[in-house]
Amino acid sequence: MIGVFFKLRRLNNMKRIMMDKRLTTYFSGLLSDTEKLRLFKDLEADEAIMVEFVSLQNLFSLSKMVGEKGDGAYAALKFSQFRFRTKKHQMRRMTLTLSKYAAVFLLLLGSYYMIDRFVFEKNKVHYTLIEVPVGQTRQLTLADGTKVLLGSNTSITVPDKFAKDQRLVELDGEALFTVVEDKSKPFIVKTSKYNIHVLGTKFNVYAYAKSNEFETSLIHGSVCIDDGQIDSKKIYLKPSEKAEMLGGNLVKAPMNMAEVSHMNDGVYTFDKETVGEVLERLERYYDVTFQVSNASLLASSFSGEFKSKDRMEDALTVIQQSYAFKYKRISENITEIY
Amino acid sequence: MEHKLNFEEIYTLYYPKLVRFSREYVSSIEDAENIVQDVFFILWQQRENIDELRNVNAYLFRLTKNKCIDFLRHKIRIGDLHCSLQDVEEKELQFKMYSIEQFDEQSLSNEDIETMINKAIDTLPPKCREIFMLSRLDGMKYQEIADQLKLSTNTISNQIAIALKKLKIELKDFLPLFIVFFLS
Numbered sequence: 019m020i021g022v023f024f025k026l027r028r029l030n031n032m033k034r035i036m037m038d039k040r041l042t043t044y045f046s047g048l049l050s051d052t053e054k055l056r057l058f059k060d061l062e063a064d065e066a067i068m069v070e071f072v073s074l075q076n077l078f079s080l081s082k083m084v085g086e087k088g089d090g091a092y093a094a095l096k097f098s099q100f101r102f103r104t105k106k107h108q109m110r111r112m113t114l115t116l117s118k119y120a121a122v123f124l125l126l127l128g129s130y131y132m133i134d135r136f137v138f139e140k141n142k143v144h145y146t147l148i149e150v151p152v153g154q155t156r157q158l159t160l161a162d163g164t165k166v167l168l169g170s171n172t173s174i175t176v177p178d179k180f181a182k183d184q185r186l187v188e189l190d191g192e193a194l195f196t197v198v199e200d201k202s203k204p205f206i207v208k209t210s211k212y213n214i215h216v217l218g219t220k221f222n223v224y225a226y227a228k229s230n231e232f233e234t235s236l237i238h239g240s241v242c243i244d245d246g247q248i249d250s251k252k253i254y255l256k257p258s259e260k261a262e263m264l265g266g267n268l269v270k271a272p273m274n275m276a277e278v279s280h281m282n283d284g285v286y287t288f289d290k291e292t293v294g295e296v297l298e299r300l301e302r303y304y305d306v307t308f309q310v311s312n313a314s315l316l317a318s319s320f321s322g323e324f325k326s327k328d329r330m331e332d333a334l335t336v337i338q339q340s341y342a343f344k345y346k347r348i349s350e351n352i353t354e355i356y
Numbered sequence: 357m358e359h360k361l362n363f364e365e366i367y368t369l370y371y372p373k374l375v376r377f378s379r380e381y382v383s384s385i386e387d388a389e390n391i392v393q394d395v396f397f398i399l400w401q402q403r404e405n406i407d408e409l410r411n412v413n414a415y416l417f418r419l420t421k422n423k424c425i426d427f428l429r430h431k432i433r434i435g436d437l438h439c440s441l442q443d444v445e446e447k448e449l450q451f452k453m454y455s456i457e458q459f460d461e462q463s464l465s466n467e468d469i470e471t472m473i474n475k476a477i478d479t480l481p482p483k484c485r486e487i488f489m490l491s492r493l494d495g496m497k498y499q500e501i502a503d504q505l506k507l508s509t510n511t512i513s514n515q516i517a518i519a520l521k522k523l524k525i526e527l528k529d530f531l532p533l534f535i536v537f538f539l540s
Contacts, residue, residue, distance in 0.1 A: 042516055046491065046498065051444050058447040073524055075380070075455040080527060081492050082376035084473050089372040097367050100393055104400055 041067075041074050143181070149173040150191070152305050153326065155281070160187070164205065167194040167281050170326065171226075171305045190227045191302075194281040196220045197239070208246070212261075212268065215242040221255075222278040226302045235260040235273045243268065284326035293318050293337060297355075304330045308345075310355045315343055363403050366412060367396055373470070374420050381424045381452045391427060395419040417461035428453040476526035480519050487512055488519035 219239020
């Protein structure tokens with residue numbers, strides 16, 4: 019009995035040693051595939067050999083932890099690769115953070131735009147163009163209380179609400195302004211030739227885009243006229259002065275109240291003006307063109323009155339009382355004088 | 357010994373060792389390098405808390421171990437899916453995975469692992485140590501060691517067996533005493 023036990027134990031030991039040898043050979047990488055497969059089958063069948071295998075495997079792995087020559091250089095090389103990776107990572111994080119901020123910013127900008135565009139659309143300034151037909155006048159009161167009397171064949175562009183820093187209107191024609199004073203918001207009349215800057219004042223503007231003439235007559239208050247250029251020459255008017263075009267330049271002259279009275283009473287008064295000037299006014303007033311072949315007629319002096327209700331023919335008849343000439347209507351807008 | 361290592365010092369100290377350690381399980385040097393770079397990337401993301409890690413040793417080992425297990429599991433599954441692994445290869449991967457699962461990094465003290473292993477190897481008789489170092493660390497075949505030391509291959513394999521037996525005792529804390537469950 020005891021003998022059998024010892025024999026068994028020796029056999030077990032023999033098996034152990036044999037197994038150890040196979041395992042060490044395996045870990046030395048010297049086992050063939052078929053030998054490996056047989057070893058693996060034995061591992062699955064015997065827990066003791068399995069424990070041995072795992073112990074050896076982990077022992078060998080641990081033994082690899084001992085430092086080797088060249089570890090320093092190897093680690094340095096790999097560390098530089100590692101740094102590259104972390105830098106890339108940081109860059110990506112930074113880009114991500116930045117794009118988050120950018121996205122939020124764009125979103126806010128977009129919302130602002132949408133709100134501005136659609137919700138507060140009533141804040142947008144709308145312009146109204148008012149056109150006065152030939153031979154008529156119109157009285158207009160602007161948002162700030164300023165009164166404008168528009169002459170014949172005149173158009174004006176006004177906003178339904180003035181800007182914060184100025185009150186701007188655009189005029190083509192003749193108009194008498196009575197501007198309500200507001201020092202924080204200068205009133206500006208823009209014409210095709212000059213801009214008139216006003217605080218609170220009453221003045222008449224004659225500025226048809228089609229005409230070479232420009233005239234601003236100041237009744238009271240003060241105005242400043244420039245041509246809209248940055249370094250333009252400015253002309254300041256005092257009451258009863260007017261600014262008019264003379265040979266392409268704007269000059270100051272004394273103002274005759276009768277010249278602007280027609281805006282109020284509908285009577286045009288001319289006092290020793292040339293027929294050329296009178297015809298020019300009539301052209302603008304009736305929106306016609308006169309073709310004059312008689313040069314001496316144009317230079318002749320004329321004094322007289324027209325009523326705003328007069329037809330063009332009536333007006334020409336008034337001049338014919340001073341000078342003999344004939345006229346012929348060639349088309350609706352062109353009349354020949356000879 | 358109380359000097360706290362900064363990130364680069366930790367990297368330089370552990371990277372080559374962890375790569376060699378992982379390679380024992382994942383077999384390819386490239387895979388081992390990638391695994392350990394990933395491990396250090398995780399440590400790098402925690403770099404503000406490095407000082408609070410009481411046991412960097414165990415932390416790095418745990419990360420490396422888990423990464424290796426993930427890698428092997430994935431490789432086995434892909435092999436199953438594509439039937440690209442031979443029977444012997446698949447079995448080997450399973451045993452490798454099983455072995456590293458049994459590795460107990462919790463027993464690692466904060467003491468440098470290298471010091472610990474060197475201590476264990478130092479307990480070996482001089483001849484035995486020399487043969488073990490040549491075979492394991494320099495990767496020499498038994499025949500080559502036998503030729504170099506002018507000994508028989510039989511002596512070499514006996515000496516290796518003695519060395520392993522002793523080291524197993526010295527490093528028993530990290531090695532399994534018994535198997536908790538068995539492979540199906």
